Amino acid sequence: MEESNGFSYPGLYEIVFMKAEKFINTVLNWGRSNSLWPLTFGTSCCAIEMMTFGATKVDSDRLGVLFTGDSPRQSDLILVSGTITKKMARRLLNVYEQMPDPKYVIAVGACNVSGGLYHDSYNTIEGIDRIMPVDAFIPGCPPRPEEFLDAVRVLQKLIKENKSKAQKNGNIRQA
Amino acid sequence: MVTLDKLKSGFKGELEVLTEEPKLSIIRIKNKKLIKKVAWQIKEEFDILYALSVVDYTPVFELNYIFSNYRNADSLVLKVNIDEKDFSIDSITDTFNSANWEEREAYDLFGIKFNGHPDLRRILLPEDWPGHPLRKDFKxxxxxxxxxxxxxxx
Structure with missing residues (x-):
C-alpha cells in the first residue's frame, strides 16, 4: 500500500522484525548497563576518591560496577581520573583503543572536564572530550565518591535509551 | 673544605668564591669551558650531583650545579653563566651519572645543548613538542x- 508522497506502511514481516530487533536491543542494553566493569585510569588525587567508590561504604558492586582487576581487555568502562598531560594523552588513547566495543568513558574531576586548576597550562589537555568521546562528566576537585554513583546511574540511563557515545558513533554491534 | 682550597689554587683568576661556610659553599666559574675539569676536581670530595637548576636572566642563563656528599652532607653550589649566542655547554655525565637526566631536563625546558651527552632527548614533554616552555620568551x-x-x- 503506497501513497503519493512516497511513504509506505510497513508490512507484517517488517513489523515483526522491527519489534524483535527492538526487543533484542533492549535486552542487550539492559545487560550492558548492569555489568559495567571499569578500567581505572588514575593519575592523581581523583583516583583516591575512585578507590573509595569501589570500597565498602560507597558500594559500587550494587550497580554492577565490579573492580575486577585492571585489564583493558575485560572492561566496558574507563574511569579517567586525574590530570591528563599531553604526554599521557597518548598512553591513555593506547589503553582506550585496547578496550573491546562497546566502551564507555567517564571523565572524573575538574581537570578532565575543562582543565581545572591547570586550564591555562602549556602541557594539559583541557578536558578529555578533546581526545576521546566522553559519556558522563563528574565535576569537583576532587568529586565525592557518591557522585561516581550518580555518574554511573546517568550512564546506565544513556545506555538503556541508546544514547551513549559508543552507540552514536556506530562502533557497537546491534542485533 | 679541602676541595675548595684545591680549586682556588688550581683555577686562579677563573674561579670566584661567593660564599664559604662549613655546610654550604657557593662558587662561580667565569669560563664555561672549564666545567668538565672543575667537575672532575669536585668529584674528589662530593659524590653526587643532586640538582641542576637553570635561571633565565635574559640574555644570560645561569646554571646552578648543586653537589653533595654522603659522609657529612656538605653542599657545594657551582654557578656557570652561558649566553644566548653560544647556547651550549659541555656535559658532565661522564663524571656524575645523575647529570644525565638533569641535563635532559634542562635541555627539555630551556633548550640548552649539552655537548657530549650520551642521550640528549626530551624527558618530560613529548618528543615533537614545539618550543621550550620555561624560557621567559615562551608565550x-x-x-x-x-x-x-x-x-x-x-
Missing part, C-alpha cells in the same frame, strides 16, 4: 594550548 598562546600531537578520528 602560552592558543596554538600551544590546543596542541595535542595526536591525529584523532572520532
Amino acid at each position: 602560552v598562546d592558543d596554538e600551544i594550548r590546543n596542541w595535542t600531537g595526536l591525529d584523532l578520528k572520532f
Whole structure:
C-alpha cells in the first residue's frame, strides 16, 4: 500500500522484525548497563576518591560496577581520573583503543572536564572530550565518591535509551 | 673544605668564591669551558650531583650545579653563566651519572645543548613538542594550548 508522497506502511514481516530487533536491543542494553566493569585510569588525587567508590561504604558492586582487576581487555568502562598531560594523552588513547566495543568513558574531576586548576597550562589537555568521546562528566576537585554513583546511574540511563557515545558513533554491534 | 682550597689554587683568576661556610659553599666559574675539569676536581670530595637548576636572566642563563656528599652532607653550589649566542655547554655525565637526566631536563625546558651527552632527548614533554616552555620568551598562546600531537578520528 503506497501513497503519493512516497511513504509506505510497513508490512507484517517488517513489523515483526522491527519489534524483535527492538526487543533484542533492549535486552542487550539492559545487560550492558548492569555489568559495567571499569578500567581505572588514575593519575592523581581523583583516583583516591575512585578507590573509595569501589570500597565498602560507597558500594559500587550494587550497580554492577565490579573492580575486577585492571585489564583493558575485560572492561566496558574507563574511569579517567586525574590530570591528563599531553604526554599521557597518548598512553591513555593506547589503553582506550585496547578496550573491546562497546566502551564507555567517564571523565572524573575538574581537570578532565575543562582543565581545572591547570586550564591555562602549556602541557594539559583541557578536558578529555578533546581526545576521546566522553559519556558522563563528574565535576569537583576532587568529586565525592557518591557522585561516581550518580555518574554511573546517568550512564546506565544513556545506555538503556541508546544514547551513549559508543552507540552514536556506530562502533557497537546491534542485533 | 679541602676541595675548595684545591680549586682556588688550581683555577686562579677563573674561579670566584661567593660564599664559604662549613655546610654550604657557593662558587662561580667565569669560563664555561672549564666545567668538565672543575667537575672532575669536585668529584674528589662530593659524590653526587643532586640538582641542576637553570635561571633565565635574559640574555644570560645561569646554571646552578648543586653537589653533595654522603659522609657529612656538605653542599657545594657551582654557578656557570652561558649566553644566548653560544647556547651550549659541555656535559658532565661522564663524571656524575645523575647529570644525565638533569641535563635532559634542562635541555627539555630551556633548550640548552649539552655537548657530549650520551642521550640528549626530551624527558618530560613529548618528543615533537614545539618550543621550550620555561624560557621567559615562551608565550602560552592558543596554538600551544590546543596542541595535542595526536591525529584523532572520532
